[in-house]
Structure formats: structure tokens, C-alpha cells
Amino acid sequence: MENAKNLEEFQAKIDAEIKIEPKDWMPEEYRQHLIRQMSQHAHSEVIGMQPEGNWITRSPSLRARKILMAKVQDEGGHGLYLYCATETLGVSREQLIKWLHEGKAKYASVFNYPSPTWADMGAIGWLVDGAAIVNQVSLQRTSYGPYSRAMVRICKEESFHQRQGYEIMATLMEGTAEQKKMAQEAFERWWWPSLMMFGPHDGDSPRSSNAMKWKIKRETNDDLRQQFIDKTIPQAELIGLKIPDANYKLLENGSYETSDIDWDEFWNVIKGNGPCNTQRIKQHAAAHDNGQWVREAAIAYNEKKEQQLKLA
Numbered sequence: 001m002e003n004a005k006n007l008e009e010f011q012a013k014i015d016a017e018i019k020i021e022p023k024d025w026m027p028e029e030y031r032q033h034l035i036r037q038m039s040q041h042a043h044s045e046v047i048g049m050q051p052e053g054n055w056i057t058r059s060p061s062l063r064a065r066k067i068l069m070a071k072v073q074d075e076g077g078h079g080l081y082l083y084c085a086t087e088t089l090g091v092s093r094e095q096l097i098k099w100l101h102e103g104k105a106k107y108a109s110v111f112n113y114p115s116p117t118w119a120d121m122g123a124i125g126w127l128v129d130g131a132a133i134v135n136q137v138s139l140q141r142t143s144y145g146p147y148s149r150a151m152v153r154i155c156k157e158e159s160f161h162q163r164q165g166y167e168i169m170a171t172l173m174e175g176t177a178e179q180k181k182m183a184q185e186a187f188e189r190w191w192w193p194s195l196m197m198f199g200p201h202d203g204d205s206p207r208s209s210n211a212m213k214w215k216i217k218r219e220t221n222d223d224l225r226q227q228f229i230d231k232t233i234p235q236a237e238l239i240g241l242k243i244p245d246a247n248y249k250l251l252e253n254g255s256y257e258t259s260d261i262d263w264d265e266f267w268n269v270i271k272g273n274g275p276c277n278t279q280r281i282k283q284h285a286a287a288h289d290n291g292q293w294v295r296e297a298a299i300a301y302n303e304k305k306e307q308q309l310k311l312a
Helices: 004-015 028-047 049-053 062-087 093-101 119-139 145-172 177-196 208-213 221-238 263-273 277-290 292-311
Strands: none
Touching: 028 049, 028 062, 028 093, 028 208, 028 277, 049 062, 049 119, 049 277, 062 093, 062 145, 093 277, 119 145, 119 177, 119 221, 145 177, 177 221, 177 263, 263 277, 277 292
16 A cells, blocks of 8 residues: 555665665555566567577677677576566566567567678677666666666676677778678667667656656666767777767767767657567567477476475
8 A cells, every 4th residue: 555654665765775675665656667667678688689699600600609609698598587586576477478479568679670790790799788788787776676686797798798799890890891891881770779779868758757766767868878979989989980970079078979869760669660570579479489388398397396395
């Protein structure tokens, strides 16, 4: 039951930087916000395996294949941590996946773009995972304990992913004219979608105020996006990539000014009209259905073991 006293005590814990744990009282709106955000994060990790998994068998070397396999496995693990953390809020993983397949749950818009060349593996690792790190480092201080703790390990692994991606891009930029062109084109494909990853301007996001008040979010979308821009532009220029923005410039304060994002494209992708929206969900649903027998076998095995222990 929500009343003024409960809400006051809850906010006092938040203001005192005390983590909210699963058995603690929390406003229903706080719980629902977390379910929406954490499940979207989990879905993004798992859907994000698709554009990269497609390149495992086509990697240019055994070393590259081993690294990419490890990265894709990491993303699956991140999804697992986050689904488990979301389940502490009283919602089952089966329900979360059902909402995803029905279109009632979202995942990051960036994973609805194609990856046609090997250079895209570099751009995704460097830009997409780089953007994720900026956001997730902030989330290590989020107010909900299970979410905060999951971010610690995820951030460490994402840092490896970013370095892997940047290495691919740097190597290509030291190669032939064709390889440099491939890297530049991949950079141009992923630059703007990566900036969109942080979400709309906070004034255009109806849930931002409560998220900041409850310290689910610790920094605004625009502040996080600017941090990413200021880190990434020098990295691009260092290896000879051209920023796909004719209006970007370095300001006196050391920060970069860029053109505004095409928000019409962002909202169009969010609504399900991106280049790969239908394909990504279709493939996820098919993999989920094909794995039903594994889940059933695991449940049956566990039940048998429990019966054996009772009889022992």
C-alpha cells in the first residue's frame, strides 16, 4: 500500500545513497520503470548477438574468430545477468520474452541496423559497445541493488569489446585503400545510430524526471551522449577516420559541438520500421522456439535430481 510515509521513507533511502533491494518496499511506478528499463537492457544484449554472430564463420583469421566468439558469448551472459536481476522484481523471464515477441517490450534501436562487412564488427565493438560503457558505468551507481551489481562485471567485459572493435578499425586504417574505405563506410553507418543509443533529449522523455529523482538514472541522456562524443572523436581522428558530420567542431572548453540527430529516424526505428526490426525479432523467436526442448530437458533433469535427494 502506497502512502505518504512509505514514499517519504523510500525517498530518504534513495537520497542517502542506500541501495533498494528486492524485498524492500518500493513504489509500484519505481518497480515498473525498472522492469521496463532492465528488460529492455537484457533484450538489447541478446538481440545484439545477431549482427555479430553472423560474422563468426566469416572472420578473417582464427584469432579474430576466437575473439568474436568470446564477445558474442559475453553478450549472452550479460542478458542472463539482467534477466535474473529483472526477475527479482516479480516478473518471470517467460513473460519478459513474451512481451518482446509481441512488440510490447523494446530493445536498443541500434540493433536494427545491418552489418554487411567485417569492418562493421569493428564499428559495433568500438562505437556501440563504447556508447554502452558510458551509459553502464553510470548505471553502476543506480539505486536498485541487483541492477547496480550486474553492471560491475558487464562494464569490465564491455571494455574488452570496445578495445577489440577499435583494434579492427585501426588495423583496417593501416591497410589498403579498399580496407580504409570499408572502415570509413562502417564508421559512417554506425556513428549516428550510436549517438541515438542514449535516447531522446531528456525534455522529450516523459519518464526522465522520476528516473533522476529515484536515481535509477544518475546522468541525463544528453550528458552521457556528450561524454561519448568527446571521447570518440579524438579516437577516430587518431587513426584517420573522417567524422560524418560537416558541422562538428571543437569548442574552447575541450568539448565537441555536433549537428543534431535525425530524431525522425530514431522514432521510426523505435516504432518497428528500421532496416532489420522484423528480421531481428523473427530470428529471436525462432531460436527461442527451437530451444524449447533444452529448457524442458533441464527442468526434467532438475526435478529428477530433487526426487533423488529426497529419497536419499
